[in-house]
Amino acid sequence: MSPTLSVSDNRVVYPVVIEGERVWLREFEAADGPAVQRWTGDVAVVQYVPLGPTDDEGARRYVASIVAEASVSERSTYTLAVMERDGNDPIGAVALTVDSTRHRRGELGYLLRQDRWGRGLATEAARLVVDFAFRDLGLHRVWAVCDPENQASGAVLTKLGMQREGLLRHDLLIGDEWRDSALYAVLEDDWDAEAVYL
Ligand SMILES: CC(C)(COP(=O)(O)OP(=O)(O)OC[C@H]1O[C@@H](n2cnc3c(N)ncnc32)[C@H](O)[C@@H]1OP(=O)(O)O)[C@@H](O)C(=O)NCCC(=O)NCCS
Numbered sequence: 001m002s003p004t005l006s007v008s009d010n011r012v013v014y015p016v017v018i019e020g021e022r023v024w025l026r027e028f029e030a031a032d033g034p035a036v037q038r039w040t041g042d043v044a045v046v047q048y049v050p051l052g053p054t055d056d057e058g059a060r061r062y063v064a065s066i067v068a069e070a071s072v073s074e075r076s077t078y079t080l081a082v083m084e085r086d087g088n089d090p091i092g093a094v095a096l097t098v099d100s101t102r103h104r105r106g107e108l109g110y111l112l113r114q115d116r117w118g119r120g121l122a123t124e125a126a127r128l129v130v131d132f133a134f135r136d137l138g139l140h141r142v143w144a145v146c147d148p149e150n151q152a153s154g155a156v157l158t159k160l161g162m163q164r165e166g167l168l169r170h171d172l173l174i175g176d177e178w179r180d181s182a183l184y185a186v187l188e189d190d191w192d193a194e195a196v197y198l
Contacts, residue, residue, distance in 0.1 A: 013075055013137070018128045023121055025080040025094060025128055027070055032081060033060040035089035039113045048147040048179070049111065050172055066093075076101075078132075082112065082125045091116045094125040096133050096142070104140035106133050110156070123156050130160060130186065131193045140188050145171060145181035157184040161197045 018025040028036075037059035039045045040052040054062060069077040076098040081090035092112035099107055108130060112122045133139045145168060146153040158164075162184040171181035 013078070014070055016078055016080060016132070018080070018132055020124050020128045022085060022119075023091075023125050023128075024083050024085070025125060026083055028063055028066045028079065028081050028090070028093075030060075030063060030067060032090055033063045035091075036063050036093075039092060039111055042114055044114055045111055048150045048153070048174065049109075050174055051111075078129070080129065082110075082121065084116075084121075092122065092125065094122075094129045096129045096137075098137065098139065104138060106137070106139050106142050108133075108142050108144040110153075117152065122152075123159050126156055127160055127193060130191065134188045134191050141185055143183065143185035145183055147172075147179055148182045154182065154184075159197055160186065161190060161192060161195055162186045 170178035
Protein backbone atom coordinates (compact mmCIF):
# COMPACT_ATOMS: atom_id res chain seq x y z
CA MET A 1 0.00 0.00 0.00
CA SER A 2 1.44 3.37 -0.94
CA PRO A 3 0.92 6.62 0.93
CA THR A 4 -1.39 9.28 -0.44
CA LEU A 5 0.49 12.45 0.34
CA SER A 6 1.19 15.13 -2.20
CA VAL A 7 4.73 16.36 -2.66
CA SER A 8 3.39 19.86 -2.07
CA ASP A 9 2.43 18.83 1.46
CA ASN A 10 6.12 19.05 2.35
CA ARG A 11 5.76 16.09 4.66
CA VAL A 12 7.79 12.97 5.07
CA VAL A 13 6.47 10.19 2.84
CA TYR A 14 7.91 7.19 4.64
CA PRO A 15 8.00 4.25 4.57
CA VAL A 16 7.04 3.53 0.98
CA VAL A 17 5.94 0.03 -0.02
CA ILE A 18 4.65 -0.49 -3.57
CA GLU A 19 3.26 -3.82 -4.73
CA GLY A 20 3.68 -5.05 -8.29
CA GLU A 21 2.97 -8.36 -10.00
CA ARG A 22 6.44 -9.88 -10.12
CA VAL A 23 8.33 -7.33 -8.04
CA TRP A 24 7.56 -5.10 -5.12
CA LEU A 25 9.40 -2.06 -3.80
CA ARG A 26 10.40 -1.27 -0.23
CA GLU A 27 12.75 1.05 1.64
CA PHE A 28 16.38 -0.02 1.91
CA GLU A 29 17.71 -1.22 5.27
CA ALA A 30 21.26 -1.16 6.62
CA ALA A 31 21.37 -4.96 6.40
CA ASP A 32 21.01 -4.79 2.59
CA GLY A 33 24.69 -3.85 2.12
CA PRO A 34 25.97 -7.30 0.98
CA ALA A 35 23.06 -7.76 -1.46
CA VAL A 36 23.61 -4.28 -2.88
CA GLN A 37 27.31 -4.97 -3.40
CA ARG A 38 26.30 -7.64 -5.93
CA TRP A 39 25.39 -4.86 -8.36
CA THR A 40 27.38 -1.82 -7.17
CA GLY A 41 30.47 -4.02 -7.42
CA ASP A 42 29.70 -5.21 -10.95
CA VAL A 43 31.43 -3.10 -13.62
CA ALA A 44 28.83 -4.15 -16.21
CA VAL A 45 26.03 -2.72 -14.05
CA VAL A 46 27.72 0.60 -13.26
CA GLN A 47 29.40 1.25 -16.61
CA TYR A 48 26.87 3.94 -17.56
CA VAL A 49 26.10 5.37 -14.13
CA PRO A 50 28.08 7.61 -11.78
CA LEU A 51 28.39 4.96 -9.07
CA GLY A 52 31.14 2.58 -7.96
CA PRO A 53 32.23 -0.01 -8.64
CA THR A 54 32.28 -0.42 -4.87
CA ASP A 55 33.72 -2.93 -2.44
CA ASP A 56 31.75 -4.16 0.61
CA GLU A 57 32.49 -1.01 2.61
CA GLY A 58 31.52 1.22 -0.31
CA ALA A 59 28.21 -0.62 -0.68
CA ARG A 60 27.57 -0.32 3.07
CA ARG A 61 28.15 3.45 2.91
CA TYR A 62 25.96 3.73 -0.20
CA VAL A 63 23.09 1.96 1.57
CA ALA A 64 23.59 4.12 4.67
CA SER A 65 23.27 7.26 2.53
CA ILE A 66 20.03 5.94 0.96
CA VAL A 67 18.61 5.14 4.41
CA ALA A 68 19.55 8.61 5.69
CA GLU A 69 17.98 10.35 2.66
CA ALA A 70 14.74 8.44 3.18
CA SER A 71 14.01 9.80 6.65
CA VAL A 72 14.73 13.51 6.26
CA SER A 73 11.90 15.97 6.67
CA GLU A 74 10.64 17.20 3.29
CA ARG A 75 11.90 14.02 1.65
CA SER A 76 12.89 14.44 -1.99
CA THR A 77 14.64 11.14 -2.80
CA TYR A 78 12.87 7.79 -3.00
CA THR A 79 15.51 5.15 -3.68
CA LEU A 80 13.64 1.90 -3.25
CA ALA A 81 14.78 -1.71 -3.15
CA VAL A 82 13.44 -3.95 -5.94
CA MET A 83 12.27 -7.21 -4.38
CA GLU A 84 11.16 -10.43 -6.03
CA ARG A 85 8.06 -12.16 -4.72
CA ASP A 86 10.04 -15.18 -3.50
CA GLY A 87 13.34 -13.55 -2.55
CA ASN A 88 14.71 -12.01 0.63
CA ASP A 89 17.39 -9.82 -0.92
CA PRO A 90 16.96 -6.76 -3.12
CA ILE A 91 17.85 -7.48 -6.76
CA GLY A 92 18.14 -3.84 -7.70
CA ALA A 93 17.15 -0.27 -6.99
CA VAL A 94 14.74 2.17 -8.53
CA ALA A 95 14.92 5.85 -7.65
CA LEU A 96 12.63 8.82 -7.97
CA THR A 97 14.21 12.14 -7.02
CA VAL A 98 11.96 15.18 -6.82
CA ASP A 99 14.21 17.91 -8.19
CA SER A 100 11.57 20.65 -7.99
CA THR A 101 8.45 20.76 -5.85
CA ARG A 102 7.44 24.09 -7.39
CA HIS A 103 7.53 22.57 -10.88
CA ARG A 104 6.33 19.14 -9.67
CA ARG A 105 9.20 17.43 -11.44
CA GLY A 106 11.18 14.29 -10.65
CA GLU A 107 13.99 12.16 -12.06
CA LEU A 108 13.75 8.39 -12.54
CA GLY A 109 16.69 6.00 -12.29
CA TYR A 110 17.18 2.22 -11.92
CA LEU A 111 19.76 -0.55 -11.66
CA LEU A 112 19.32 -4.29 -11.60
CA ARG A 113 21.61 -7.17 -10.72
CA GLN A 114 23.03 -8.59 -13.95
CA ASP A 115 21.63 -12.12 -13.50
CA ARG A 116 18.10 -10.66 -13.48
CA TRP A 117 18.39 -8.67 -16.72
CA GLY A 118 16.15 -9.40 -19.69
CA ARG A 119 13.01 -10.47 -17.81
CA GLY A 120 11.09 -7.22 -17.89
CA LEU A 121 11.70 -6.60 -14.17
CA ALA A 122 13.31 -3.17 -14.55
CA THR A 123 10.38 -2.01 -16.67
CA GLU A 124 7.92 -3.24 -14.04
CA ALA A 125 9.83 -1.59 -11.18
CA ALA A 126 10.21 1.69 -13.09
CA ARG A 127 6.50 1.64 -13.99
CA LEU A 128 5.57 1.26 -10.31
CA VAL A 129 7.66 4.22 -9.22
CA VAL A 130 6.54 6.49 -12.07
CA ASP A 131 2.94 5.68 -11.17
CA PHE A 132 3.76 6.53 -7.54
CA ALA A 133 5.27 9.83 -8.71
CA PHE A 134 2.15 10.90 -10.58
CA ARG A 135 -0.59 9.42 -8.37
CA ASP A 136 0.83 9.76 -4.88
CA LEU A 137 3.35 12.58 -5.09
CA GLY A 138 1.34 14.63 -7.58
CA LEU A 139 4.24 15.25 -9.95
CA HIS A 140 3.66 16.70 -13.41
CA ARG A 141 6.81 15.59 -15.24
CA VAL A 142 9.09 12.59 -14.71
CA TRP A 143 12.35 12.60 -16.64
CA ALA A 144 15.35 10.35 -17.00
CA VAL A 145 18.72 10.41 -18.64
CA CYS A 146 20.36 7.46 -20.30
CA ASP A 147 23.65 6.97 -22.12
CA PRO A 148 22.86 6.81 -25.86
CA GLU A 149 24.80 3.52 -26.00
CA ASN A 150 22.76 2.01 -23.18
CA GLN A 151 20.16 0.35 -25.39
CA ALA A 152 18.53 -1.71 -22.64
CA SER A 153 17.86 1.40 -20.57
CA GLY A 154 16.57 3.31 -23.60
CA ALA A 155 14.21 0.39 -24.27
CA VAL A 156 12.90 0.52 -20.68
CA LEU A 157 12.15 4.25 -20.97
CA THR A 158 10.48 3.83 -24.36
CA LYS A 159 8.31 0.94 -23.11
CA LEU A 160 7.09 3.20 -20.30
CA GLY A 161 5.91 5.77 -22.84
CA MET A 162 8.69 8.28 -22.23
CA GLN A 163 9.62 10.47 -25.18
CA ARG A 164 13.20 11.17 -26.14
CA GLU A 165 13.55 14.95 -25.96
CA GLY A 166 17.17 15.58 -26.80
CA LEU A 167 20.81 15.03 -26.04
CA LEU A 168 22.70 16.55 -23.11
CA ARG A 169 26.34 16.82 -24.13
CA HIS A 170 28.97 15.80 -21.57
CA ASP A 171 26.28 15.45 -18.93
CA LEU A 172 28.06 12.91 -16.74
CA LEU A 173 31.65 12.21 -15.75
CA ILE A 174 31.85 8.41 -15.60
CA GLY A 175 35.29 7.39 -14.39
CA ASP A 176 37.49 9.85 -16.25
CA GLU A 177 35.27 10.10 -19.35
CA TRP A 178 32.64 12.70 -20.17
CA ARG A 179 29.48 11.00 -21.41
CA ASP A 180 26.49 12.43 -23.24
CA SER A 181 23.00 11.65 -21.96
CA ALA A 182 19.80 11.15 -23.92
CA LEU A 183 16.97 12.98 -22.14
CA TYR A 184 13.58 11.26 -21.82
CA ALA A 185 10.38 12.38 -20.10
CA VAL A 186 6.72 11.62 -19.61
CA LEU A 187 4.03 14.07 -18.47
CA GLU A 188 1.19 13.29 -16.07
CA ASP A 189 -1.43 13.87 -18.80
CA ASP A 190 0.24 11.27 -21.02
CA TRP A 191 0.84 8.68 -18.31
CA ASP A 192 -0.89 5.35 -18.74
CA ALA A 193 0.22 2.81 -16.15
CA GLU A 194 -1.19 -0.07 -18.18
CA ALA A 195 0.18 0.76 -21.63
CA VAL A 196 3.26 -0.86 -23.15
CA TYR A 197 4.90 1.18 -25.90
CA LEU A 198 7.08 -0.65 -28.41
C1 LIG B 1 18.91 -1.05 -17.88
C2 LIG B 1 18.50 -2.25 -17.00
C3 LIG B 1 17.95 -1.73 -15.69
C4 LIG B 1 17.41 -3.00 -17.77
O1 LIG B 1 16.97 -4.08 -16.93
P1 LIG B 1 16.07 -5.26 -17.49
O2 LIG B 1 15.32 -5.86 -16.35
O3 LIG B 1 16.91 -6.16 -18.33
O4 LIG B 1 15.07 -4.46 -18.41
P2 LIG B 1 13.75 -5.06 -19.09
O5 LIG B 1 13.90 -6.53 -19.26
O6 LIG B 1 12.58 -4.53 -18.35
O7 LIG B 1 13.78 -4.34 -20.50
C5 LIG B 1 14.98 -4.29 -21.24
C6 LIG B 1 14.68 -4.09 -22.71
O8 LIG B 1 15.90 -3.77 -23.36
C7 LIG B 1 16.06 -4.62 -24.45
N1 LIG B 1 17.50 -4.76 -24.63
C8 LIG B 1 18.37 -5.33 -23.80
N2 LIG B 1 19.60 -5.25 -24.31
C9 LIG B 1 19.49 -4.62 -25.49
C10 LIG B 1 20.39 -4.24 -26.52
N3 LIG B 1 21.70 -4.49 -26.40
N4 LIG B 1 19.92 -3.61 -27.60
C11 LIG B 1 18.61 -3.34 -27.72
N5 LIG B 1 17.69 -3.66 -26.79
C12 LIG B 1 18.14 -4.30 -25.70
C13 LIG B 1 15.36 -5.90 -24.07
O9 LIG B 1 15.05 -6.65 -25.21
C14 LIG B 1 14.13 -5.35 -23.35
O10 LIG B 1 13.14 -4.94 -24.27
P3 LIG B 1 11.90 -5.91 -24.63
O11 LIG B 1 11.16 -6.18 -23.35
O12 LIG B 1 11.09 -5.11 -25.59
O13 LIG B 1 12.50 -7.15 -25.22
C15 LIG B 1 19.68 -3.19 -16.73
O14 LIG B 1 20.24 -3.57 -17.96
C16 LIG B 1 20.73 -2.56 -15.86
O15 LIG B 1 20.65 -2.59 -14.64
N6 LIG B 1 21.75 -1.96 -16.48
C17 LIG B 1 22.83 -1.34 -15.74
C18 LIG B 1 22.37 -0.09 -15.01
C19 LIG B 1 21.79 0.94 -15.93
O16 LIG B 1 22.28 1.11 -17.06
N7 LIG B 1 20.76 1.63 -15.46
C20 LIG B 1 20.10 2.64 -16.22
C21 LIG B 1 20.82 3.92 -16.11
S1 LIG B 1 20.09 5.14 -17.19
